Every structure is written in C-alpha cells, then in structure tokens.
Amino acid sequence: MRLLRAVPALTLALAAAKVTPAAAQGAVECPVDVYTPNQLAQAGLMIGRAVAAGETAEAQKPLKDAMKFLQDEKKIASNLVGAGYQKAQIYILWLHQQGIGETMTVEQLNAKGTKGQVIDLVQEASDALKAVEALSPACAAETAQWRGAKPFIDRINKAYTFLGSDAIDSASYWTGRAALLNPTSPFVYNAQAQIALKRGDIPTMLAALRSAIAEAAKDTSMAETMKQMQFQLASTTKDQSMLDGPNKLAMRKEAIETFTTLLRASPGTTDGAYAFSSIAEIIQVTQDSVAAKELLAPMVADPTPYNDLTLQLAADVARMFNRTDDAKAMYRGALAKNPNIRDANYFLAYLYYESKEPDKMMPLTDKLLEVDPSNGDNYLMRAYAYQLMVTAEKDAKKKADLVKLQDEFAGKEAVLSTQHKLTINRFERKAEGGVLGGVIENLGKLPKAFTLTMHFLDAAGTVLETKTVEVASVKPGERGTFEFTATKPGIVAYKYDALK
Helix, strand or coil, X not given: CCCCCCCCCCCCCCCCECCCCHHHCCCCCCCCCCCCCHHHHHHHHHHHHHHHHCCCXXXXXXXXXXXXXXXCHHHHHHHHHHHHHHHHHHHHHHHHCCCCXXXXXXXXXXXXXXCCCEEEHHHHHHHHHHHHHHHCHHHHHHHHHHHCEHHHHHHHHHHHHHHHCCCXXXXXXXXXXXXXXXXXXXXXXXXXXXXXXXXXXXXXXXHHHHHHHXXXXXXXXXXXXXXXXXXXXXXXXXXXXXXCCCCHHHHHHHHHHHHHHHHHHCCCCHXXXXXXXXXXXXXXXXXXXHHHHHHHHHHHHCCCCCCHHHHHHHHHHHHHCCCHHHHHHHHHHHHHHCCCCXXXXXXXXXXXXXXXXXXXXXXXXXXXXXXXXXXXXXXXXXXXXXHHHHXXXXXXXXXXXXXXXXXXXXXXXXXXXXXXXXXXXXXXECCCCEEEEEEEEECCCCCEEEEEEEEEECCCCCEEEEEEEEEEEECCCCEEEEEEEECCCCCCEEEECCCC
C-alpha cells in the first residue's frame, strides 16, 4: 500500500514585530552603549517618539531629528557602534512608513552627503546591524527584533506572493531584499529553496531547505512549518535517491533519516503513516532487509503509539521480508485499533494458516465475511481454516463435521466464482470522509448490472455513512468500476452488503 500526502504550500505566518527603542535595552546582554555621548541619548529619545507614533506621519519628524543628532562625526566618534545601531533603527523605522520605498535621499533623511545622494535603506540597515552583531554575538538577541520587524515581513511576503504566481525573477528580488534584513530567517532560506526548485537547481534547493529546517528548529512556534519543510526535504531526497548519480546512496540515507524523524515525532497521525509509507517504498525498491529490521524494531517493541494505518503498513513490510512474527504483531496491533480493516484480517488469517493455527483464523474470517462478503477469497480462507482442523482432528465424527464445513465454504467460493467478484483497490481516508473505489467482475454468462451499498465505519465499527451506487451492465468476463465519496469525519473502515 502506498499513501499519498497532500503537502500544503508553506505559508508565512508572521505578526508584525513590535520594536522598542535602543535606550530600553540592557547593557549586560548586549554591550552597545546608546547613552553616550549625549548625541546618542538625544537620538534615542527621538527614536522612542517615532516608535510610539508608529506608521503615522507624526513619526517622520522625530526620525529626521534623530538622524540629525548622529551627523557630527567628531562627537559620535567615541561610540560608532552605538551610533550605527541607532542609524539602523532609523532606517528600519522609515521602512515602516507608508509611501516609503527602498530608498531615500540624504535630504529626506536629514543626513550628510552629496546633494541628491540616494541611500538604500535596506542595505544600510543591514550593514549597520552586521557591525553591531560583529561586536558581540550577544547583540543578536537585540538586533533580531529589528531584523524581523514589519519591513522584513512585507518583503518576504512579496517574495512568496510572486512565488505563488511563478514570477520567479520578482520572487528572487524580494527574497534578496528580505535576506538583507533577516538573512538567517527560515522563511528566507525556504524561499531560496523554492526558487531553486522552480529553476531546476536541486542541489541549491536542498542546501537552502536544510538551512531553513535548522533555523526553524530553534523556534518551537515553528514546529508545523518545520514539519512541512522536512516532508519536502525527505520527498525530494527520496526522488533523487531513485535516480542514478554519485549522491544516490547519500540521498537515500537522508530521505530515510528525515522520514524516520517525522514518523517518530508523530507516530499516531496520518503524517506518521505517510512517512512510514515513504520509507517502506525505499526499502522495498532497494530490498534493504537491514533497514527494514531497524525500521520495524521500535514498532514491534511498542506498537501503542502508532495508528492502525501505520501498523498495517509495517505488517506488510514485515511480511515482504519474511519477518512473520513481526508481521503478526503489527497486524494484531492494527486490528486492536481498527477491527474492520479488510486486508489486515485477511493477511493475518493467512499467516495463521501458514503456522497452522486455525482457531486464530476463525474470528478473522468471521470479520472478512462481514465486511467483504462478495469476495470468494474470504470463503476460501474459511475453508482453509477448517482444512487445518480436519487434519488435526482425531475423532472421526468431529472430523466428518469439519469436512462438511470445509466443503460448505469451499462450495460458496465455487458458487461466487461463477457469479461475480468484488475487489476494493482504493480506500483513501481523509480528515472529512474518504474515497473508496474498486471493480466488480462479472463471472457469469450473461450481462448484469449491480447495485452496491457501502457502509462507512468509525474505529468502533459504528456506521457513520451509507451510500449506494449503480454499476451499469457489465458484460461476461469484464469489469465494472465504482467509486464512493464519503463526507463524515472519523471514517476509517467500510463494509458492504453482499451483491445479489
């Protein structure tokens, strides 16, 4: 079974950062002095007024006044870092103002310079903040609020908007502008990754995505965003591992490790099931029995955290690698959480048949006949259980009774083999409902139409929704298809009324 996962587009969920004037910041954590000389103290007072005024026109005069206090190079020479920090704040606060673009002239800023000289506000802010951060790494905590403020949010949001419309050059431009303000933001790295992906540059995409994940891991509020990026990293490296190339083995290793991290982080969710399914696909293609053993070991030790779908997938992998005991444990674990899984009942019954345990087959075949009554394979499985009992029974009368039961169910399979066979080949569970599809094979000698009534169940076996479809006349030896779309939340299994 292979699962499909709809990976949502990464969204930028940032609130406009609130900035505070430098004068309010502690000198112990960040040794930038914004109090001396007096010009810096005066500038700080003006910056505070501008912050209080927000994006209104009232902020512009104190910003100009603040910059004026920082123009006398001789007076501020004793504290160039503090002055640079305040200039960075002024540039960023200008970028908050409505109608202000990326640049201003020195006259508009109230700064010294050649008449008409244009100042790149983003670049100047970036350079000034870099200088502060170079003085002491501890200052990064202080500069971060300025780097991540509204000007950054505006620019990175523009980048994502252009990405969404495939305007790659524009997206690249605005990502670059955002990166000047906040170069280590996971949103910047992710934007760079998506741009590289759209340009077909997979190595650059993967490098940027790894950086995005590393940065997102530092912020617990970004857990969901990080998960989305991890899924993209894992899926991309998985795809790359299927191609011939020098990095094939490294890509495979990274894909398995990343998907495993996702699986262990949310074992009881559909995301966990998808992660397991992806690992299983790699292992099956490569026939890596060692990787299969490592993947299954913690699940066999404690299947409790995993959901029924993941346990069923694990059982399928174990069965493929002839790990029969592991497969039995996983199927039992899946059925403990969802007793109506058709395939888990069927394959566990078959494993018990192989190990000659007919008593354990019986309740499983009961369930098969309840949920999948128009599939002859299920009657045959019941006949196999009786066959084992016949072989083991010593009492002649009891043996004869068992032979009758064996023949009865083998006969039912034989009758069905002359009428029809229903096979469900798709069951996709969704948060709201699910999609189920399959085929009905006409095994009779005349064309026939079929009416199929499907009941959708929750984990306790309660019917949540019932739907009926008509399968148009099917010629002998041919198949008719059907599909149901259910809408009720909580659907995890199904059963149907036997065809007539």
